[in-house]
Amino acid sequence: MSKFDRLGGDVTSDTCIIGGGIAGLWAAYKLVKAGQKVCVLEAARVASGVTAGSSAILTYAQDIIYTNLIKKHNVETARKYYEDSKDAIIEIKEIVEKEKFKCDFEATNFVLFSNKLKGARQLRKEEKAYRDMGYPILYADVKVELPYKVKKVLKFDDAYQFDPLKLCGELASYITKNGGQIFENTIVKNAPKDNKLIVETDKKHTVTAKNFIVATRFPFIVFPGFYFLKMYQSQNYSIAFKPKRNENICENTTFESVDEKGFEYRRVGENILCDGVRVRTGQKPYKSKYRVLEKHLHRHFGEYKEITRFCAQDCITMDHLPYAGLYSGGAENVFVISGFNKWGMTNSYITSGVVVDMVLGKLAPKAKFKDNIYTPQRNDLFAGIIETIPHIGVVVASFWNRLFRRGPVCSHMGCKLKWNKDEQTWDCPCHGSRFDAKGQIINNPAANPAEVIK
Ligand SMILES: Cc1cc2nc3c(=O)[nH]c(=O)nc-3n(C[C@H](O)[C@H](O)[C@H](O)COP(=O)(O)OP(=O)(O)OC[C@H]3O[C@@H](n4cnc5c(N)ncnc54)[C@H](O)[C@@H]3O)c2cc1C
Ligand code: FES
The missing domain is CATH 2.102.10.10 (Rieske [2Fe-2S] iron-sulphur domain)
Structure with a gap:
């Protein structure tokens, strides 16, 4: 991926995007496409945040999301989220093909499974949630190749996966080739005021813009917004490995357990990426998280060869919906996209579309929940009490x-x-x-x- 300079002078643009992960880059790409002049300010390197540690699976079958959305909201909201996610997958595929983005984009089956009674019960409820929305699941309880017995399976044949770093590299290059600016190693510490943002790098510089979009994963401005009350972050620990046994389990299929201590398997070239041990950041329910993964892999894949290991985290909202809209009720031209609940490959695309529509005047920034289910001004604390x-x-x-x-x-x-x-x-x-x-x-x-x- 190209490297970009640190902000070294005053800059003027139509829209300034703070944060250069996949969310900020989709927003910048869409605005550049609409003819806007944009600048992206990234604290470290583009896509070096959570995006770099993502499994990057594109699916609307996000664990037991529809059971949760129906419980927290209602069937209409769940249906809208399903349709938005489905549309996002189709649109991302079209963009990748049309722009000829090289990012190892490939189709995969996606399997949700459980080998516990509780998880099986949850999957049965999720199956019902799909029926209630009017989209019954075609492949339930089919045979799957996993190295242990499972109690319940839901299979989807319309998922995709890709390399998130390569896609972000392509987006960044599109943005800069079409007049956008990207600055790396440029951390923003202040809120924008009266169309101006003061950024201190080697010295103080001013970014002037009509609109600002905060795409920093966890919104960094404390007041107003109160995101510190509404979100926390949760980690996953992952090991990429070359197995000795069961090396074919992920051929054309990605597996995700819905169990609390379950695992996910996804093929990356000739290796498998196994991710598990999901835990709220800063909590210690396990002695060593990697030890849990190692034991699991030895048991089911033999003497595997480890390629790499890493930990990544994402923001979790209380009512299972992401945020897209005005940063706070009083903000005129500062927008936020966040709260992806570990499903940011579709959610970054959807939420960037919402705020871009607001910036371009196609959607009212103060749109109510019925017109924008992602509005940060919704009553989510109560829904997720x-x-x-x-x-x-x-x-x-x-x-x-x-x-x-x-x-x-x-x-x-x-x-x-x-x-x-x-x-x-x-x-x-x-x-x-x-x-x-x-x-x-x-x-x-x-x-x-x-x-x-x-
Ligand atoms: C282990 C794991 C697996 C996942 N797998 C999937 C999956 O299979 N499918 C899926 O849909 N989603 C998945 N996700 C979720 C997805 O990866 C994330 O939701 C998404 O990458 C978040 O993108 P982002 O741009 O919001 O965040 P980031 O990639 O973290 O980008 C935010 C950027 O903002 C910058 N920044 C922060 N503060 C400032 C500041 N003050 N000034 C300037 N810049 C700043 C950071 O440096 C960073 O680069 C997974 C998440 C995890 C943790
Ligand atoms: S106090 Fe908020 S992240 Fe530490």
């Missing part, structure tokens, strides 16, 4: 620990950091900021280093 209460509990407990047990403190809002032995990082349980052993930022929303050693 069962999830909101424990989240607030974690935040309060972390502040309490900070007051009474000394240790490194997060530079975002001051929660007490926890040491992650597996990754050798300081992780924040409140909203998922991560810092290396010296306190340098790995993951936002923190925009400043943390003081970890005196």
Whole structure:
């Protein structure tokens, strides 16, 4: 992927996008296509955030999403999310083909499965949710090739997967070839005010724009917006490996367990990527997360050869819908896209489309829930009250620990950091900021280093 310069002067554009992950790049691509002048400000390198650690599967069958959406909202909202996700997949495929983007884009079957009674029950409910929406599942309980017995299977034959770094490289190159600007190593710490954003790199520079889109995964502006009350981050641990046994399990099929401690398998060239151990950032339900993965792989794939291992995280909303719209009710020209619930390959495309329509005047920025189910001004705290209460509990407990047990403190809002032995990082349980052993930022929303050693 091309490297881009750090912001080194004052810049004027129609729209300024903060964050150069897949969400920011889709927004920039669509605006450039519509004839706008855009600039993208990226704190590190383009697509070096969560996007780099994504399995990048394009599917509308996102775990038990429709059961959850019907429970939190209603059938119409679930149907709208399904249709948006389906349209996004078709449109992304068309763009990749039309623009000749080289990103290893390929069709795959997608299987949701469970080998636990609870998971099987959840999948039966999910099957019903599809029927209630009017889209019955064609392939339930078909035979699948997994190295262990499963209790319930839902199979979908219209999913795709691709290399997210290659797609982002293609988008970045399209944006810059068509008049857009991208600046890397340019972290934004302030909110825009009166069409101006002050950004400090080597010295202070001004970015002037009619509109701003915050696409930083976790929105970095604390007030207004209150995203710190509405979202947290959750991690997955992954190992890519070459198996000794069962090497054919992922031929043309990607598997995802809906069980709490389940695993996902996806083919990458001649290797398999196994991802599992999903845990809220900064919590410690397992002793060593990689050890859990290693044991699982040894048991089912023999003496495998490890290619790489990594941990990645994404934002989780309380009512299972992402956010797209005005950053806060009072903001006139600052928009946000976030809250992808680990399904950002479709959700980044959908939400970028919503805010681009607002920027271009095709959709009212203050559109109500019935016209924009992704509006950040919806009543999501109430819809997700069962999830909101424990989240607030974690935040309060972390502040309490900070007051009474000394240790490194997060530079975002001051929660007490926890040491992650597996990754050798300081992780924040409140909203998922991560810092290396010296306190340098790995993951936002923190925009400043943390003081970890005196
Ligand atoms: C393990 C894992 C597997 C996944 N697999 C799938 C999948 O199969 N299918 C699917 O649909 N989704 C999947 N997802 C979800 C998907 O990868 C994410 O939702 C998506 O990549 C998020 O994109 P983003 O652009 O919002 O975030 P990021 O890629 O993190 O981009 C945000 C960017 O903003 C920059 N930034 C942050 N703060 C600032 C600031 N203050 N100033 C300037 N820049 C800033 C960051 O440096 C970063 O580059 C997965 C997620 C995980 C964790
Ligand atoms: S991420 Fe918000 S306090 Fe640490």
